[in-house]
Amino acid sequence: MNGRTALIAVSAATLLGAIYYFNGSSSSSFSMAGSDTAEEGVPGLEFKLSQISRNPPSLLVTLKNNNPSTPLTLLKWNTPMDPSAANLGLFKLIDEETGNEIPTDGLKVNRKMPPSEEDLVTVAPGTEEAHEVVMNKPWLPEKKPATYKVSMSGKFFAVWDKYGGDLQTSDLEAYSDSPFHGRHFSSNEVDMRVE
Structure with missing residues (x-):
């Protein structure tokens, strides 16, 4: 029972980590895409x-x-x-x-x-x-x-x-x-x- 609980805990932690990682990545990508740098022209x-x-x-x-x-x-x-x-x-x-x-x-x-x-x-x-x-x-x-x-x-x-x-x-x-x-x-x- 201890081994099974540990396996579930590790799986849950991995899943939560993956969700955090991908949500974090997409939100930083979103802010990069939303930044003004790409939309600005070349100065002058x-x-x-x-x-x-x-x-x-x-x-x-x-x-x-x-x-x-x-x-x-x-x-x-x-x-x-x-x-x-x-x-x-x-x-x-x-x-x-x-x-x-x-x-x-x-x-x-x-x-x-x-x-x-x-x-x-x-x-x-x-x-x-x-x-x-x-x-x-x-x-x-x-x-x-x-x-x-x-x-x-x-x-x-x-x-x-x-x-x-x-x-x-x-x-x-x-x-x-x-x-x-x-x-x-x-x-x-x-x-x-x-x-």
């Missing part, structure tokens, strides 16, 4: 959209570094600076006439590791870099003329507070350890006219 870094062509509809994405002395290098993957930006689901388009959102399902892109020099863009302090995004994709309705309210948002894979030339291969291989990994980005909203 901003995206701006403007339309530069109506046919084909094209947007100019300008990335500005407002920091007076800190360079910023970002991994282009899944940002508006990515060559595949128009097909990644970053852009939100609302038909001005109907108020309906246009579905822009993002493509999954296979990436070669580690990221290459071409996968990076460095913005020196107080400067900006620009990239054209042509929006004549199959998901855009064929209705012409048309006007869409366009904005974009997402999360950075990696941003470093240094020049790209100062990054080591180990930095690129461990890009999720970059100082601003997972930080949010967004842009202004513009009217994009299609003719």
